[in-house]
Amino acid sequence: MADEQSITKVTEIINDSKIGMLTTINEDGALVSRPLAVQEVQDDGDMWFFTGLDTSQVAHVRQDPRVNVSFGKNTEWVSVAGTAEVITDRQKIRDMWNQVVEAWYPEGPDTPEVCLLHVDSDSAEYWSSPGGTAATVLQWVKSKVTNSRFSVGESGTVEL
Numbered sequence: 001m002a003d004e005q006s007i008t009k010v011t012e013i014i015n016d017s018k019i020g021m022l023t024t025i026n027e028d029g030a031l032v033s034r035p036l037a038v039q040e041v042q043d044d045g046d047m048w049f050f051t052g053l054d055t056s057q058v059a060h061v062r063q064d065p066r067v068n069v070s071f072g073k074n075t076e077w078v079s080v081a082g083t084a085e086v087i088t089d090r091q092k093i094r095d096m097w098n099q100v101v102e103a104w105y106p107e108g109p110d111t112p113e114v115c116l117l118h119v120d121s122d123s124a125e126y127w128s129s130p131g132g133t134a135a136t137v138l139q140w141v142k143s144k145v146t147n148s149r150f151s152v153g154e155s156g157t158v159e160l
Contacts, residue, residue, distance in 0.1 A: 010078050010158060013072075013073070017076075018038060019035050020069040021036075022049065024057050038069075040096065045160035047082075050115075051117055066084075068082075086115055094110075122159070124158050
């Protein structure tokens with residue numbers, strides 16, 4: 001698959017999933033993951049998330065900006081490696097503000113603790129099993145019966 005098609009595939013999986021597991025590196029060097037709702041995915045795979053300045057993810061990103069964000073829905077998955085940055089620009093926060101975010105921060109976009117995480121995506125790996133769960137199960141049964149390697153469908157790696 002051409003890079004442009006692969007990037008489109010990555011952004012489609014992210015947009016369909018909506019919630020990603022953001023993995024950061026804590027002060028002890030351990031990996032820590034938590035769910036965050038993606039607000040925007042750009043054509044180059046870069047992502048935006050709302051969060052709070054007092055959260056562990058912000059502390060971790062400020063210490064070590066390397067992150068991974070993984071998404072999955074039904075039979076499609078993507079894992080994106082990149083570098084995160086904490087954004088406190090009030091105008092950018094206002095521009096991206098929406099009703100879903102307001103449920104978390106009812107005081108609005110000028111709430112002092114509200115910030116954005118911008119993930120500058122470097123690369124992504126994706127997996128897709130066409131035909132859904134039934135097709136995946138059928139492929140598994142076929143591999144057992146024919147004593148052949150299980151094939152889950154399409155996968156790829158793309159530089160973003």
